[in-house]
Amino acid sequence: MTEPTLFELSSPGRTGVTFPEADVPRFELPDSSLLRDDLPLPELAEVDVVRHYMALSRYNYSVDGGFYPLGSCTMKYNPKINEDTCRLPGFLYTHPLQPIETVQGNLMLMYQLQEWLKEISGFAAVTLQPAAGAHGEFTGVLMMRAYHKARGDHRRVKMLVPDSAHGTNPASAGMLGMTVKVIPSDARGNVDLEALKAECDDTVVGLMLTNPNTLGLFDEHIQEVVRLIHECGGLMYGDGANLNALLGIVRPGDLGFDVMHFNLHKTFSVPHGGGGPGSGPVGVSARLADFLPAPQVGILEPAEGDTPPLYGFVTPKHSIGRMKAFHGHFGGGLVRAYTYIAMHGAEGLRDVSQYAVLNANYLAARLRGTYKIPYDRVCMHEFVMEGRIEGSDVRALDISKRLMDYNFHPPTNYFPLIVHEALMIEPTETENKDTLDRFADALLKIAEEARTNPDVVKSAPHSTPFGRMDEVKAARELVLCCWLPEGYDSNR
Amino acid sequence: MSNTPASLKYAKTDEWFDPATGKVGISDYAQEQLSDIVFMEITVSVGDEVQAGSQIASVESVKAASEVNAPVSGRVVAVNESLPNNPEAINSDPYGSWFIQIEGGDPSGLLDAADYEKHCQERAH
Numbered sequence: 001m002t003e004p005t006l007f008e009l010s011s012p013g014r015t016g017v018t019f020p021e022a023d024v025p026r027f028e029l030p031d032s033s034l035l036r037d038d039l040p041l042p043e044l045a046e047v048d049v050v051r052h053y054m055a056l057s058r059y060n061y062s063v064d065g066g067f068y069p070l071g072s073c074t075m076k077y078n079p080k081i082n083e084d085t086c087r088l089p090g091f092l093y094t095h096p097l098q099p100i101e102t103v104q105g106n107l108m109l110m111y112q113l114q115e116w117l118k119e120i121s122g123f124a125a126v127t128l129q130p131a132a133g134a135h136g137e138f139t140g141v142l143m144m145r146a147y148h149k150a151r152g153d154h155r156r157v158k159m160l161v162p163d164s165a166h167g168t169n170p171a172s173a174g175m176l177g178m179t180v181k182v183i184p185s186d187a188r189g190n191v192d193l194e195a196l197k198a199e200c201d202d203t204v205v206g207l208m209l210t211n212p213n214t215l216g217l218f219d220e221h222i223q224e225v226v227r228l229i230h231e232c233g234g235l236m237y238g239d240g241a242n243l244n245a246l247l248g249i250v251r252p253g254d255l256g257f258d259v260m261h262f263n264l265h266k267t268f269s270v271p272h273g274g275g276g277p278g279s280g281p282v283g284v285s286a287r288l289a290d291f292l293p294a295p296q297v298g299i300l301e302p303a304e305g306d307t308p309p310l311y312g313f314v315t316p317k318h319s320i321g322r323m324k325a326f327h328g329h330f331g332g333g334l335v336r337a338y339t340y341i342a343m344h345g346a347e348g349l350r351d352v353s354q355y356a357v358l359n360a361n362y363l364a365a366r367l368r369g370t371y372k373i374p375y376d377r378v379c380m381h382e383f384v385m386e387g388r389i390e391g392s393d394v395r396a397l398d399i400s401k402r403l404m405d406y407n408f409h410p411p412t413n414y415f416p417l418i419v420h421e422a423l424m425i426e427p428t429e430t431e432n433k434d435t436l437d438r439f440a441d442a443l444l445k446i447a448e449e450a451r452t453n454p455d456v457v458k459s460a461p462h463s464t465p466f467g468r469m470d471e472v473k474a475a476r477e478l479v480l481c482c483w484l485p486e487g488y489d490s491n492r
Numbered sequence: 493m494s495n496t497p498a499s500l501k502y503a504k505t506d507e508w509f510d511p512a513t514g515k516v517g518i519s520d521y522a523q524e525q526l527s528d529i530v531f532m533e534i535t536v537s538v539g540d541e542v543q544a545g546s547q548i549a550s551v552e553s554v555k556a557a558s559e560v561n562a563p564v565s566g567r568v569v570a571v572n573e574s575l576p577n578n579p580e581a582i583n584s585d586p587y588g589s590w591f592i593q594i595e596g597g598d599p600s601g602l603l604d605a606a607d608y609e610k611h612c613q614e615r616a617h
Contacts, residue, residue, distance in 0.1 A: 414555040414556060415556075417556055417558075420616065471528070471554045472528040472530060472554055472580075475530035475531070475552075475554055476530045476531075476580075
C-alpha cells in the first residue's frame, strides 16, 4: 500500500514535455559551474506525476472529506466562494512592486480588511503583515518591548503566561529573550488570581492570555486580570486563536487588551492544516499604534466628490519595521478572509460564534458522564475531556487512533497539559447535528469497546491506508531521507 | 501504581533527590505521565551553582516537553553525560537514570516517599 517516491518512479529519459528544436543559435555559458548536473531530478511523464499526487491525496484526511474537531485549530469548512475571489484576475495577476495607482483595488481591500478587523476586535489599528499566528505573536511581543523601551522602562523582562495558554505564547516571549513565568489555573479553569498577584511587579512585560483558554473556558475574572496587569505597568497580550467563540459578542479591545493576533486561517476561513499559508494580522490599542510594522495601508488622499480616495502605504511613527517581505499573505489569506467577512456581515459573524459555542456544548452534553470533563462548566467553542475510561487501560492516544476507524479526524490530544490524557474537541459552527451525533456515538462506542474489547482500541487504526505509526521511532531517529541519488555529494 | 523508593526525597515538581549520593532524576510517576521519552538535554555543567527550583534539564516525550528543576540548591559535581544518548533509560529505569549530582543539597524542604505518593494521587483525579 506504499506509494513510491517520485525518485523511485523515475526512469531515465522519460519526460513530461518534448522541447521543440531550438530556433536560436546555440550559446555556451561563459562559466559552466553555474549549472549543476549532480542533482538527478526525477524523470516522469505527466500522467505518472498526476497519479502519484492523486494517490498521496487519497491517504490524506481533509475538512472537505470529513469532520475535523481538532481543538484550538478551528478547522472549519472553508467556503468555496473564497476560491473564486482569490483567483479574480485583478488580484491574481498583480505584483507587490507595482505602482500604487495600478493596484488601488488590492490596497482598498487591505484597508477595508484592517478596518473590519478593528471593528470586530475593538482595537485602534491593525497590521496585516504577519505570515501566521506565531509570527503575529512575535510581532505583538516586539511591539510590547518597543513600547516599554520607548518609555525608558528597561527593567521589564518577565512575560507571564497561564498554563492554559497556547504553547506558542511562551515560545514567542522566549524568542525575544524574555523570562517566561507560568501562572497556574484555579479550580474553575481561570487564571489563579493569587498566583498572578504574586508575580505582578515592575519587571512584567505583560501577560499573554488565551481567552477563551485551551480548556475552552472564558476567564471569569478577565477584568480583574487586566486591571492587575495594567496596574503593575504591564501590557495585555491576547492570543486570538480562539476568537471564533467571540465574534460580535465580546471585543478584546473593549476588555482592555493592548495587542492581539488574529488567525485568519482559523476564524476567517483561510485554509490551513497542510502547513500553511497562514495569516496572522495583529491589532493594537491606541498606545501601541505608533509601533506597528511598516508599511501599513492608509489613505494618502481623501475622497473628494466622485473621486475615490487614494490608497497607499504609510509608516507608523515608531514602527518596529518590516516583519515580512511585501504585504502579508495577500491572495492566500487576506482576500479569502475579506470574502468571508463580507459574505457573513455583522449578524452572520455573530451567528458563527453562537453556533460554534452551541455545537461544543452539545457535544460536551452528549459525552459528559461517559468521559470525565474536568473544569466542567458551560464551555465556549471547545472543551477538554479526559481520554480514559473507568475500568480500562486505554489512553487518549488509543481513542484518537480508534476514531480514525470511524472516519473522523482525532481531536487534539495531550494538550493542554493540565488535563490528564487530554482530548480537546472543537467542532466549529459548520457541522450539523447529524454529524455531531455520529461523532458522539463513535466516542460512546469506543468507550464501550475500551471495556469489552480494549485490544481493538489499542491497536487502532485498522481501516486507514497505514496502521499505527511508531511515534517513538519517528521522534528518535530523525532520518528524513530514505534514498540519495547515486553519486550525490552531500558535502556540496 | 508508580514505584516510589523510600530512600529518596521528592520535589512537588516530580524530581527525586538521593540524600546519600546527591544524585537527581525524575520520578517513576513523572516518566509514566510523560510516556515515551525521545529526547533529553542537561542544561547545567559541572561547577555550576544551582538554586532549588531552577531548571537543570529538559525532557521531551511523544506527548510533551517539560523542564526538570533542581530539587535542592547546591553545586553540580557531576553530569550524566551518557543519558542524552539513551533517554529511553529514563522510562525503563527512572531511579537509575540520574541527571546530575549536587553537592551540599539540603533535602529538608522535600517530600518523603509517602507524602510524595499522596501528592501524585491527588493529581490523578
